[in-house]
Amino acid sequence: MNAKTTPPADFSIEFRGVSYHLNDIPGRAIVSNVSLTISPGETLVLLGRSGSGKTTLLKLINRMLLPSQGQVLVQGRATTGYDPIRLRRSIGYVIQEAGLFPHFTVAENVSLVPSLEKWDASRIAARVEELLLLVGLDPAEFATRRPRELSGGQRQRVGVARALAADPPILLMDEPFGALDPVTRAELQREFCALARRLNKTIVFVTHDVREALFLASRIALLHAGRLVALAAPQDFLRLDHPEVHAFTASLAVSNGVSQ
Amino acid sequence: MSPLNFFLDHRSEIFSATLDHLTLVLIAMAFAIAIAVPLGMFIVQHRHLRAIALGAASVFQTIPSLALFGFLIPIPFIGGIGRRTAIVALVLYAILPILRNTYVGLTGIDPAILEAAEAMGMTSAQILLRVRLPLALSIILAGIRTATVITIGVATIAAAIGAGGLGTFIFRGVAMVSDSVILAGAIPAALLAIFADLLLGLLERRFKVA
Numbered sequence A: 001m002n003a004k005t006t007p008p009a010d011f012s013i014e015f016r017g018v019s020y021h022l023n024d025i026p027g028r029a030i031v032s033n034v035s036l037t038i039s040p041g042e043t044l045v046l047l048g049r050s051g052s053g054k055t056t057l058l059k060l061i062n063r064m065l066l067p068s069q070g071q072v073l074v075q076g077r078a079t080t081g082y083d084p085i086r087l088r089r090s091i092g093y094v095i096q097e098a099g100l101f102p103h104f105t106v107a108e109n110v111s112l113v114p115s116l117e118k119w120d121a122s123r124i125a126a127r128v129e130e131l132l133l134l135v136g137l138d139p140a141e142f143a144t145r146r147p148r149e150l151s152g153g154q155r156q157r158v159g160v161a162r163a164l165a166a167d168p169p170i171l172l173m174d175e176p177f178g179a180l181d182p183v184t185r186a187e188l189q190r191e192f193c194a195l196a197r198r199l200n201k202t203i204v205f206v207t208h209d210v211r212e213a214l215f216l217a218s219r220i221a222l223l224h225a226g227r228l229v230a231l232a233a234p235q236d237f238l239r240l241d242h243p244e245v246h247a248f249t250a251s252l253a254v255s256n257g258v259s260q
Numbered sequence B: 001m002s003p004l005n006f007f008l009d010h011r012s013e014i015f016s017a018t019l020d021h022l023t024l025v026l027i028a029m030a031f032a033i034a035i036a037v038p039l040g041m042f043i044v045q046h047r048h049l050r051a052i053a054l055g056a057a058s059v060f061q062t063i064p065s066l067a068l069f070g071f072l073i074p075i076p077f078i079g080g081i082g083r084r085t086a087i088v089a090l091v092l093y094a095i096l097p098i099l100r101n102t103y104v105g106l107t108g109i110d111p112a113i114l115e116a117a118e119a120m121g122m123t124s125a126q127i128l129l130r131v132r133l134p135l136a137l138s139i140i141l142a143g144i145r146t147a148t149v150i151t152i153g154v155a156t157i158a159a160a161i162g163a164g165g166l167g168t169f170i171f172r173g174v175a176m177v178s179d180s181v182i183l184a185g186a187i188p189a190a191l192l193a194i195f196a197d198l199l200l201g202l203l204e205r206r207f208k209v210a
Helices: A054-061 A084-089 A106-110 A112-116 A121-134 A152-164 A182-199 A210-216 A243-259 B003-009 B011-045 B047-062 B065-072 B083-107 B111-119 B124-161 B167-176 B179-206
Strands: A013-021 A029-038 A043-048 A069-074 A091-095 A170-174 A202-207 A219-224 A227-232
Touching (some): A029 A054, A029 A069, A043 A210, A054 A202, A106 A112, A106 A121, A106 A152, A202 A210, B011 B179, B083 B124, B111 B124, B167 B179
Parallel strands (some): A170 A202
Antiparallel strands (some): A013 A029
8 A cells, every 4th residue: 555656755744843822812822942852653651641732732733733833843844834635635644532423334434534535535545445445344244334423442443544544654643542441442552553564654652651651662752830840751751750751650659569 | 152152153264363473473473593503603603692682582582472463563673553563573572482492402512433434534604504404403493382482472472463373362362351352362372382392302312412
C-alpha cells in the first residue's frame, strides 16, 4: 500500500518555542514555551495530568490550533504554511471513544479519508479489508456493522483503522484507550505496540497513564502546567529527579501496592 | 340534519375543501421548510444571529392567528384577501418549530464526532452535509411534524380571510349554529392532522441514528 510517489520526506515534528494562550490572552497560557523535536518513526508519549496541555500540543500539530507564539514544524515546514485540510488528511488522528460517525458503517468510517480523497471504489474496498484485518477485525463480520453494534474495544480498533486509512506518515492519538476496561486496554496496548513497530510511523500519543507511557513510548515528554518538564526514554524516566516525575512514579507505586 | 346526513349530502364539496386545505398546508410547509432549514444551518455558523432569528420566529408564534391574518390584509404584495395572505401567515407560524429543531439538531451532536471530522480533514461544508445534517435529520423532521400539525389546525382559520379550505365549513357552521356543518370541517381537519402526524412520525423514526 505504498502508492506514494513523492520521496519519503522526514516525517519529523518540531516545536520551536511554542506557546498557546486561550483567546490569545498571554496570562492564560495553556502551553508555555515548549521546544521539542519528534524524530521520524518514534513513538513519543505526551504524559501529564488533566489540563497540563498535552491535548493542546497534539492539536497544534495538525493545525486544529495555531500557536500564539513560536512555530510548529511538520516535515520541516511550519503548520501555518500548510492548507489545514491537506495537512489533516496526511495525519492520522485517533481520540478517546473513537469519535466514529454513528450513521456510517464500519467500512464507511474506515474509508472516510480515502473517499474524501476520491480514491476509486475498488481501491477503497481493498484498503478497508486490509485495514480491518490489520486491527484484528474480520471484514466479513464487521464491515457492514454500525458503531453502536460494536464493543468499546472494537470501536477503538475501527478508530485506529480509520486513522491509518490513507497511510499517513504521522499518527496522533489522544488517550485512545482511556475509556476501555483494563483488560481490553492492556490487549489493545500490546497489539498497538506491535503495530507501531511494524508500520514505522511517527506517533504522538497522549496519556495520563504512566504505565501506558512506559509501555508504549520510545520517549516520554512530561508536561506540567503547560511546560515541558522532562523528556526521557522510558528506562531513564523513572530515575529523573523532578517533583512531577516523582508524582507520577508515586502513583505507579500506589497502583502496584493495590494490585498486589 | 344529522352530521352523517350532512356529510353524505355534501361529500363532494367537503372533499374539494379538504383538497384545498391540504394544498394550502403543503404550499405553506414547502416555503417554511425552504426558509427555516437553511436559516437554521446559517445561524449554526453565525451564532450571534441565533437570538435574533429564534426571537423573531417566536414573536410570530405569540400573535394570535386570527389577528395575524388580519394584520397581513393591508400589507402590499403579500397581503389582501385570499390564499396568498393565508400562506404567508401559515409560513410565519410554521417557521419556529422547524428553525428551532434544525438549530438544536445541528448543535446537539457529540463534540467527539465533530472533532474527529475536523481532524480527518473534512471541510466545514463536508462536515455540515455529511455529518451534521444526517445526524440532525430526525430532529429536523420532528420539527417539521410539529409544524405540519399546527399548520393544519391554523389553516382552518384562513377561511376567515377567504382562503377556502375546511375552515369554510367551520365558519359557516358557527354562523348557522349547526354542529353538523362545523363537524363537516372539523373532522376532516382532525383526520388530516392525525394522518400527517403518523406519517411524519414514521419518517422521523426511519432517519433516527443510534
